[in-house]
Amino acid sequence: MPLLVLFVVLDLGYTGWQNYRMPLEWDMPTIVLPIAACRPVLSDPFGWAALTRHEVSMGPNRFFAHISMVGYFKSVPFWLQTFLSPLDSVYAACGLFSALVQALLLYVLAMYASGSGRPGWRFWVLAALLTPLFQSAGYNGQMGIIDNSITYTFFYAYPLALLGLFYWPFYRAARHGEPLRLRWWQYALLLGLAVVLSFNGAIIPGVVAVLNAGICLWWLGRQAGAWRRGAAMARVPWPAFSLLGLIGLLCLYSLYIGRFELESEAALVSVAERYRLLPAGLNETLFRRPALPMLLGATLLNLLLAGRSRPATAQDRWLRKAALGLGIFALAYVLLLPLGGYRHYRPLIVRHDSIMPVLLGLMTLYAATTYQLAGRLPGRSRRWYLGWTGALALFYTLSDNAWTYADNSCQRQAIETLARATAPIVRLEETCPVLAWNALTDYHETYAQAAMLQYWGITKGFHLYYQPNAAQ
Incomplete structure (x- = not known):
């Protein structure tokens, strides 16, 4: 296990170094100062001006993303100036935040893949499987999670990591077939996190809408017999549904006030035209380069090989359900993307940042199925399979080569x-x-x-x- 931990830690350090070498971009000074266009969101966290007066402003539903970035870059660079030059301190702050977000995401994804939050042997194997898939250089434009723009990391990867923490108690209860049990302080923390997430970037409300709808339909499907007996209401898990209901309502409100976003160009490109752009965006993102098709193919191969193994274990059955759930989520989420408006910098609707929730789900499923299959295959087949898995990890590791890319x-x-x-x-x-x-x-x-x-x-x-x- 020490070698696995060392591999993960070294890769996190490499991610920090890669992002230390990335240029600073335009969104940073406009948000951190902030410029006049970005000030209204800081004084109106919940978008009352958009709701009551239909005022158009920058990010009316993104208060917590803005305030996080302002707070970080108005404090951390000065702490780092204790031993770094002022210029180095800013680049170092970018590298540090990128590495910390990747570490948090690795922890969250490994939890979901293992079904446990305890970092034991299985946890670290899964983290090591996931680590090469994070591309700061290489295939960042196709499947990058930690973006080359630090602003995008604040607005996409970071809130998605927090969203994974929010849904973790629900996922753990469902995976183990247990009711959701929360202490009062856990419930309070999740309530606060629901508020933070709902006003934290452009991507969270859409993800919550699809996930909550799926959770509710899944629960209703399991209560078919109770509905016939008229006992379903007595079986409603009110603590769980109150949390899901709160974040769902807040996200619907966030979606509404997000219509008054200053940068939105929805009026210039009709909804019908956005849907016509969707296939081109999917083709550009999925098939332009080999990294993402390889990951998708490896995951499907894992599921196919696991389906041939007998007898099927409870873990096998759970992974098949997870794969089906991810497929349904991906389809629903992608079909909803054109309704989220249009941006000139995302001309084909689909891009690695807009489909990041699907990418994270695919990465988690790949790691979970790889671990499960490696433990099930017999001797020679297992050696061949481990060789293939190692080659795939080596491919992604070597592809993430920052020396061939422009630096700062x-x-x-x-x-x-x-x-x-x-x-x-x-x-x-x-x-x-x-x-x-x-x-x-x-x-x-x-x-x-x-x-x-x-x-x-x-x-x-x-x-x-x-x-x-x-x-x-």
Whole structure:
């Protein structure tokens, strides 16, 4: 087990280092400062202005994502400046948060795959199986969970990890065939988490809508006999349904006020057109590169081989049900995606970030079925299977090669130029983006960047900049 733990820990360190080398992007200064467009959400956490006056603003249903990012980047870089330079401290804060979120997700996924929250031998084997699937470089654009943009990690991977913690008591009870039992403080924590999740990013309300509908239908299906006897109401697990009902209602409200999002371009692209774009998005995401088809194929192969083993165990039956449930969830979730609006930066609706819940489910199912099958196969077949599993892990590990991808060296050089500058407006020769999505030729567009760099103590004054060579 020590080798498994070492492998996971080293990979987490590698993830931190990879994201330490990633450039800082435009969303960071706009949210962290924040700029004027992002201030309303911080003073109106629950979107009353959108509800009562239909005011359009930036992220009216994303208060906790915004406040988390503001709080983190207005504190952690200064703690790190105890032993790092101001510029290094910001990059290090990005790497640290990325590694911590991946660690939390590994813990959550390994819990679901093993059915237990205790980190024993099985837990660490599953974590080691999952670890290579996290692609910070390599296939990040196809199946990346920890995004190259730190803002997206705050808005997608992090809240999904928290959502996994919220549903864990329900999953554990269902897996073991037991009623949900919560102490008062656990119930209170889940109530608070329900509120935080409902106003924490664009992806959570849709996931909750599909999951809650599935849970309710599954429970109703199990109560068929009780309905005939008129005893179903007496069997309703009210603690569970009160939590699910609360987060469901809050997420419906969140979806409604999310219609008044400033960046939404839903009016420009009709719902029908968005559905016509869906097949192209699925094809682009699923089949453009081999990593995701390989993971899907390996999982289906596991299920096929497990189906041929006799006799079927309770674990085998549970994994088949889990696979069916994931398939139904994926279908329903993807079909609902076009209703979530349109973004120009996600032109085909489907992208690795928008289908992240499905990716996480597939990764968990792969790890669980791999572990189960490896323990069931006889001698020679098991050796062949372990060799195949090792080769697959090696493929993903070697693919996640940061040395072949652009890093932040150009951006660092540009920021260091600003740090040495004395003029209020600075000409930068570098053509790479500096806290932006694109290089900026007009210094009037760099107020947020200049203020953010000054706030962190990277520059000694307020220095606007422009990059004339970017226009050539």
